[in-house]
Amino acid sequence: MRVETVVESEVVELLARADICPVCSARSKAVDGWIYGAFYNLLHNEDARFRLKSGGLCREHSRRIVEMAREKSDIGSLPVSVVFKELLFGQLNLIGPGERKLFKRVSSSRNTGGCHLCEVSRESEKRYVIAIAKFFDSEKIRKLYEESSSILCIDHAREVAASMRAATVEWFVTLQKSKIESVIEMLERYIGKNDYRNTSPIGEERNAWLTASRIIGETRVTGRNE
Ligand SMILES: [Zn+2]
Numbered sequence: 620m621r622v623e624t625v626v627e628s629e630v631v632e633l634l635a636r637a638d639i640c641p642v643c644s645a646r647s648k649a650v651d652g653w654i655y656g657a658f659y660n661l662l663h664n665e666d667a668r669f670r671l672k673s674g675g676l677c678r679e680h681s682r683r684i685v686e687m688a689r690e691k692s693d694i695g696s697l698p699v700s701v702v703f704k705e706l707l708f709g710q711l712n713l714i715g716p717g718e719r720k721l722f723k724r725v726s727s728s729r730n731t732g733g734c735h736l737c738e739v740s741r742e743s744e745k746r747y748v749i750a751i752a753k754f755f756d757s758e759k760i761r762k763l764y765e766e767s768s769s770i771l772c773i774d775h776a777r778e779v780a781a782s783m784r785a786a787t788v789e790w791f792v793t794l795q796k797s798k799i800e801s802v803i804e805m806l807e808r809y810i811g812k813n814d815y816r817n818t819s820p821i822g823e824e825r826n827a828w829l830t831a832s833r834i835i836g837e838t839r840v841t842g843r844n845e
């Protein structure tokens with residue numbers, strides 16, 4: 620895939636989006652862009668077909684292809700049927716006693732499959748983590764993130780923190796924690812307001828669980844429930 624530099628205006632746009640992780644958002648956009656580019660003109664895109672066929676598809680991305688084919692009438696189900704048929708036909712030969720060695724199921728853990736769209740996703744993820752860490756050197760971009768309700772998810776916040784200059788880490792960790800704490804407070808308010816003794820109406824905290832679903836990471840948490 621084309622590796623282009625992430626420009627400031629792109630980061631500004633990503634950081635302006637409410638309640639969503641800029642890296643997750645850029646990553647989905649890259650995957651959707653690849654799917655669109657591949658399926659829009661599939662019959663003339665040998666390279667895309669080859670890539671899809673050689674790595675197979677993880678469940679998440681085969682689901683995304685279906686969603687996009689449904690949403691976009693200029694893709695539709697025909698090119699998707701062509702690729703899915705090719706994939707199944709190729710994978711069919713992997714079943715059988717003689718093929719035991721070939722039929723090695725890819726690990727189900729994150730980012731380890733052969734799926735080409737996972738590769739597209741990983742590549743853009745890496746690029747945006749590095750770019751955002753770098754742009755946080757700029758006062759203007761820092762201020763933007765401080766004032767925006769955009770929020771890096773736990774996993775990407777960890778990666779951004781690890782990629783940034785030591786001088787910026789403290790600012791970032793303090794801000795990031797306070798953003799996450801405000802989501803926790805919002806969840807607490809929502810939970811509290813569902814108590815039968817509560818009489819005040821439920822407001823913006825009604826959507827806190829959706830924000831939380833987008834920022835929870837795969838990081839292991841030890842210790843007992845609080
Ligand atoms: Zn993220």
Ligand SMILES: [Zn+2]
Pocket residue numbers: 676677678679680732734735736737738
């Ligand atoms: Zn995938």
